[in-house]
Amino acid sequence: MSNITDYKEAVDKGVFRDTLASVDKRGKRNWIYAQKPKGKFYKIRSFLSVFYFLLFFGLPFIYVNGRPLLQVDIPNARFILFGKLFLPQDFFIIGVGMITFILFIVLFTAAFGRLFCGWACPQTNFMEMMFRKIEYLIEGDAAHQKMLSKAAWTGNKIFKKTTKHIAFFLLSFLIANTFLAYIISIKELEKTITEPVSKHIAGFTSIIIFSGIFYGVYAFFREQVCTAVCPYGRLQSVLLDKNSMIIAYDYKRGEPRGVAKKTAENIFGDCINCFQCVKVCPTGIDIRNGVQMECIGCTACIDACDSIMTKIDKPKGLIRYASENSIATGKPLRYSTRMKFYTLLCVVAISLLTILIVTRKDIDATVFRTPGMLYQERGKDSISNLYNIKFANKTLKELPLTIRLKDGIGSIQMIGKPVIHVEKEGQGSGSFFVILPKNMIHERKTTISLALYEGDKLLSEVKTSFLGPVE
Numbered sequence: 477m478s479n480i481t482d483y484k485e486a487v488d489k490g491v492f493r494d495t496l497a498s499v500d501k502r503g504k505r506n507w508i509y510a511q512k513p514k515g516k517f518y519k520i521r522s523f524l525s526v527f528y529f530l531l532f533f534g535l536p537f538i539y540v541n542g543r544p545l546l547q548v549d550i551p552n553a554r555f556i557l558f559g560k561l562f563l564p565q566d567f568f569i570i571g572v573g574m575i576t577f578i579l580f581i582v583l584f585t586a587a588f589g590r591l592f593c594g595w596a597c598p599q600t601n602f603m604e605m606m607f608r609k610i611e612y613l614i615e616g617d618a619a620h621q622k623m624l625s626k627a628a629w630t631g632n633k634i635f636k637k638t639t640k641h642i643a644f645f646l647l648s649f650l651i652a653n654t655f656l657a658y659i660i661s662i663k664e665l666e667k668t669i670t671e672p673v674s675k676h677i678a679g680f681t682s683i684i685i686f687s688g689i690f691y692g693v694y695a696f697f698r699e700q701v702c703t704a705v706c707p708y709g710r711l712q713s714v715l716l717d718k719n720s721m722i723i724a725y726d727y728k729r730g731e732p733r734g735v736a737k738k739t740a741e742n743i744f745g746d747c748i749n750c751f752q753c754v755k756v757c758p759t760g761i762d763i764r765n766g767v768q769m770e771c772i773g774c775t776a777c778i779d780a781c782d783s784i785m786t787k788i789d790k791p792k793g794l795i796r797y798a799s800e801n802s803i804a805t806g807k808p809l810r811y812s813t814r815m816k817f818y819t820l821l822c823v824v825a826i827s828l829l830t831i832l833i834v835t836r837k838d839i840d841a842t843v844f845r846t847p848g849m850l851y852q853e854r855g856k857d858s859i860s861n862l863y864n865i866k867f868a869n870k871t872l873k874e875l876p877l878t879i880r881l882k883d884g885i886g887s888i889q890m891i892g893k894p895v896i897h898v899e900k901e902g903q904g905s906g907s908f909f910v911i912l913p914k915n916m917i918h919e920r921k922t923t924i925s926l927a928l929y930e931g932d933k934l935l936s937e938v939k940t941s942f943l944g945p946v947e
């Protein structure tokens with residue numbers, strides 16, 4: 477295997493940290509023929525990936541209160557989460573969401589390393605659990621794939637390669653459609669597919685572009701996404717520390733590597749230098765060189781090494797989930813206080829975000845006094861202020877809205893129609909006077925509460941200030 481030869485050479489020269497397994501000495505792509513892993517972790521990951529794919533392909537079909545469970549409508553700046561609509565007016569929640577997301581990534585990675593990459597990342601799941609498995613099915617394991625690539629273009633090769641690429645493109649097409657459904661909703665996607673192309677040029681073009689991108693990624697670009705493009709992968713070097721959980725080679729137990737001759741004294745550690753851990757690695761690295769940015773935490777090397785350890789009658793876990801410190805001290809990895817604390821912070825941040833999302837109101841109202849106006853005298857005993865109001869209706873029905881003073885003293889005089897109609901998922905605005913008796917005004921600025929009603933149903937309350945003549 478060329479990647480192994482390169483790595484042996486790189487390790488011998490001690491330059492492995494400056495060498496990418498997927499790039500040869502001339503700077504050309506070194507295709508990784510990863511051997512099919514077998515073992516406990518691969519079985520669990522395969523099992524979980526079924527749920528993952530069901531979730532990915534099924535989620536756009538789930539509707540709550542007439543809306544998709546999840547929709548990320550980036551072109552229209554609309555987000556739907558658990559059937560609730562979020563508009564740019566919800567920037568506070570979106571901001572908290574982004575901070576939570578960043579905090580979660582930093583804390584989770586500091587504690588659990590690249591657990592996400594190996595178990596939950598769509599790229600890893602689609603690549604390793606879907607496309608790679610189809611490749612094994614059509615072209616065989618790594619050695620057969622390599623032989624087939626080097627072979628002349630016979631009928632058998634043409635058949636296998638064509639079948640694989642057709643299967644890859646069809647799957648990419650399916651993923652592209654699902655991906656688009658998360659943006660425009662499954663109902664819009666259905667229209668895009670069933671109605672004339674001329675009516676859905678943007679949707680149709682998106683499907684073609686997304687299909688091309690996914691096909692390019694899974695058929696050709698592959699592990700390069702993780703090793704050269706993904707920003708999360710690039711952040712590992714600053715997010716991990718010596719206590720982070722990583723997939724690590726126990727060098728204390730494994731070194732020096734080698735197999736003792738039957739007659740000679742065994743001066744070697746448990747690593748027999750069989751390179752099985754490298755052969756299964758989808759990014760082509762040698763985990764024995766220590767933590768590396770290219771490691772996506774897929775656990776394939778754990779399975780490979782465990783099976784070797786079983787064969788040579790040694791304890792499993794030469795490669796295992798551990799921290800650099802736990803390997804150095806020989807102590808087992810524990811769910812440390814630090815991990816517990818980081819987990820707690822993640823839970824608090826997510827709980828806070830959940831509370832904000834669940835308690836978010838369906839009507840947003842922003843009231844502000846008309847700029848440049850102070851107050852108006854209304855006869856001898858009253859004063860008025862002029863206000864503008866803006867509404868965002870996040871429900872799926874048109875709302876006829878009226879404004880009332882919450883504590884009932886004084887009155888509202890609308891400019892124009894007494895009822896403001898705000899269309900579903902739309903915005904509306906209006907202007908009105910608040911008229912208060914002079915004897916209520918004891919300060920220059922008095923806080924007043926306005927109530928928004930749909931008929932007799934109170935929808936929301938909003939506070940504003942009322943300007944009076946009192947100094």
Ligand code: SF4
Nearest residue numbers: 747748750751753781
């Ligand atoms: S699979 Fe295990 S024994 Fe074989 S080279 Fe890797 S670490 Fe050593």
Ligand code: SF4
Nearest residue numbers: 757771772774775777
């Ligand atoms: S080093 Fe092991 S865990 Fe990391 S990517 Fe390679 S096989 Fe997966």
